[in-house]
Amino acid sequence: MTPDEELQEKVMNSIYGEEGIKAGYIEGSARNDILEVIEVLIKEGAEGIILGCTELSLISIKEEVPVPLIDPSQVLAEVVVKKARLQI
Secondary structure, three states: OOHHHHHHHHHHHHHHHOOOOHHHOOOOOHHHHHHHHHHHHHHOOOOOEOOOOOHHHHOOOOHHHOOEOHHHHHHHHHHHHHHHHHHO
């Protein structure tokens, strides 16, 4: 399941827009739009959300999302640390 064209545009604006995450905004409309997109996806049946862009890791929304929120950057970091510990 992926956002439709309109929702994907909100996601892209939240990341790349003038007040987007890449411009240093992790609160306000960038954050609110991402939460809105997630809400719509959950209403459409999503049972979990993958934050498919590294910038999305910068906004704190985990406590507000009622389904599992998967942050690939966090998953990668955990795997790297686990593998590094095995090398010691």
